[in-house]
């Protein structure tokens with residue numbers, strides 16, 4: 001089979017678009033296959049929080065990955081905007097995480113302590129300090145909080161649109177309405193992708209199909225991703241919310257135009273993307289509990305999306321055990337928008353066999369039962 005592209009990327013969400021764009025920048029010819037329209041699934045639904053610190057319960061390789069990706073964001077998003085002329089709404093707003101009880105406050109303070117010991121900034125705030133700095137904003141139930149000044153937000157829809165536009169400008173052949181069905185395998189090596197009617201021969205394939213990974217069921221054991229539904233309610237308060245505020249059961253993300261996103265539910269309902277009465281009710285109640293003035297906000301809309309979750313909640317980055325040339329970039333769960341810049345770089349290194357980083361914590365090998373010596377390594381370079 002003669003390759004018609006160096007790489008076929010399957011899936012046109014934030015992850016697939018970012019990877020296709022990166023590979024094109026490295027001089028490779030790339031075809032991007034997207035079943036629907038690029039950016040129509042989880043990347044469309046995301047709130048766009050870039051919150052490695054406010055989200056982190058413990059240090060470790062996953063925290064380091066998230067933190068590193070956040071550090072790439074400013075330059076990466078600026079380059080994207082300069083290249084496309086499209087704004088992506090990247091802002092370092094800081095995130096205030098609130099506690100309702102002493103027990104929650106203790107656990108938040110423990111989080112800020114280990115982060116400060118690691119050299120990061122995390123500012124503890126008493127309930128009194130919060131009521132003085134933001135009079136009348138937060139519920140009287142708030143028992144204190146921690147402000148993470150370096151966390152931020154991006155507009156995930158505009159981001160994915162800009163990534164797709166940039167990929168196309170860099171020469172990526174973007175094919176919407178094209179569903180990959182299976183890998184083309186030649187002597188144990190992945191040599192492209194087949195749809196129901198066409199083949200796309202390539203020297204390497206990247207599976208970035210989000211909650212639908214692996215697109216070829218034969219390799220699903222290496223990327224056992226399941227969908228976790230998240231619903232979001234969009235409200236429009238009369239007075240803009242000055243920063244991102246969150247508690248254990250809700251986050252409130254102010255958009256640049258004043259809309260506030262209240263998210264998100266976390267539900268295992270298969271591939272059903274319904275917005276439910278219970279989802280809207282629980283998010284709205286949690287939002288009003290945290291910021292009581294939101295009770296007068298206009299309800300604008302609500303939506304849902306499917307987060308791609310691996311069993312351990314960590315992304316799956318690496319070559320499929322037993323199939324050289326098939327690289328997974330899946331399972332980004334709650335952090336795919338945050339992790340897009342670093343994932344693009346790491347997958348670029350994997351595909352071009354450059355970079356020497358230890359990605360074993362995120363490798364699909366962690367799900368495989370086959371002994372390591374039986375796994376073939378790819379030849380793409």
Ligand SMILES: Cc1cc2nc3c(=O)[nH]c(=O)nc-3n(C[C@H](O)[C@H](O)[C@H](O)COP(=O)(O)OP(=O)(O)OC[C@H]3O[C@@H](n4cnc5c(N)ncnc54)[C@H](O)[C@@H]3O)c2cc1C
Nearest residue numbers: 011013015035042043047048049180210230335336337338
């Ligand atoms: C409500 C909600 C809030 C979230 N908030 C945040 C947040 O604040 N911050 C953050 O970092 N992350 C957030 N996330 C998570 C984030 O949205 C995901 O981790 C990220 O979008 C995953 O990107 P992806 O490209 O892997 O998946 P997707 O965006 O789902 O893209 C996968 C694409 O693959 C396509 N596809 C599937 N199968 C095939 C096939 N066989 N052939 C061709 N194409 C195929 C799909 O059509 C889809 O377009 C949130 C998610 C949800 C649902």
